[in-house]
Amino acid sequence: MVSRRFAVGRRCSMDTFPPFSRLRWSPVRRRRGCVPAHDPLRRPAGRVEPQLDYLAMTSNWTVPGEAVSPVRHPEAPAPGESIPAHWHGCFGCRGTGDGGLGLDVRAGEGAEVTGEIVVDPAFEGGPGVIHGGVLSSVFDEVMGFSAKLLALEVVTAHLEVDFRSPVPVRSALTVRARVDGVLGRKLYASAEVYVNGAAAPAGSARALFITIDQAVHFRDLVGNSTRI
Numbered sequence: 001m002v003s004r005r006f007a008v009g010r011r012c013s014m015d016t017f018p019p020f021s022r023l024r025w026s027p028v029r030r031r032r033g034c035v036p037a038h039d040p041l042r043r044p045a046g047r048v049e050p051q052l053d054y055l056a057m058t059s060n061w062t063v064p065g066e067a068v069s070p071v072r073h074p075e076a077p078a079p080g081e082s083i084p085a086h087w088h089g090c091f092g093c094r095g096t097g098d099g100g101l102g103l104d105v106r107a108g109e110g111a112e113v114t115g116e117i118v119v120d121p122a123f124e125g126g127p128g129v130i131h132g133g134v135l136s137s138v139f140d141e142v143m144g145f146s147a148k149l150l151a152l153e154v155v156t157a158h159l160e161v162d163f164r165s166p167v168p169v170r171s172a173l174t175v176r177a178r179v180d181g182v183l184g185r186k187l188y189a190s191a192e193v194y195v196n197g198a199a200a201p202a203g204s205a206r207a208l209f210i211t212i213d214q215a216v217h218f219r220d221l222v223g224n225s226t227r228i
């Protein structure tokens with residue numbers, strides 16, 4: 001709780017103490033009571049704030065009961081083998097030297113895959129941690145690869161991510177993903193990310209992929225590519 005005496009535009013010693021001086025809205029500043037005049041987190045007088053239950057905002061995604069178990073294609077890469085890129089122009093498939101994520105995704109048992117990535121400093125969001133959008137891309141890509149074990153062409157229709165703990169840049173990430181169920185053209189997938197071999201996941205994701213016919217889906221879009 002920020003006291004009224006310190007709440008408006010008070011400069012504090014942290015203004016001159018990098019790196020805090022750059023973090024205008026940081027929780028540290030809020031705790032110390034040095035909150036800029038236009039702090040977006042301040043409550044306008046008289047306004048009733050909704051009481052959000054943040055835990056209820058974590059994923060409650062469930063696979064429909066009618067979904068069937070995924071069937072691995074007989075010619076899918078064997079467990080432990082690398083799964084080839086689905087498109088050389090893909091940001092998720094390209095190496096970091098080529099502006100991509102630098103993911104290595106390997107087949108596991110059944111419809112499970114494991115992706116490995118070292119978080120390039122270029123992927124920084126907050127100071128020293130991965131950008132949440134980049135981590136979402138990692139999840140999207142690794143879950144998408146699980147569809148390749150079924151030899152299906154898919155695009156993402158829905159993606160949701162829970163960020164449980166910060167993921168440092170330069171850390172080694174292991175992403176475990178799998179197709180949980182298939183219902184017509186719909187593939188339900190899930191994944192977790194582990195930092196530097198930790199036992200507890202730092203985040204998790206759920207996605208819905210829809211099978212497509214690549215030739216039809218990208219027919220009128222492929223001309224936009226700079227990588228043909």
Ligand SMILES: CCCCCCCCCCCCCCCC(=O)SCCNC(=O)CCNC(=O)[C@H](O)C(C)(C)COP(=O)(O)OP(=O)(O)OC[C@H]1O[C@@H](n2cnc3c(N)ncnc32)[C@H](O)[C@@H]1OP(=O)(O)O
Nearest residue numbers: 086140141144145147148152153154155156157158184210
């Ligand atoms: C990059 C790609 C390479 C492809 C090569 C393959 C390689 C394999 C490895 C892939 C690894 C890639 C991993 C990254 C993949 C991306 O990041 S893809 C890029 C982001 N995604 C997109 O651009 C997709 C944009 N959306 C679309 O094009 C269209 O909405 C879709 C997804 C094709 C669906 O459209 P549609 O074909 O007309 O089908 P539609 O009838 O609307 O939906 C089918 C069913 O899904 C349900 N549905 C659709 N959207 C939703 C939703 N958001 N929520 C819930 N249900 C939904 C519908 O209700 C319907 O249900 P049923 O009626 O069958 O029960």
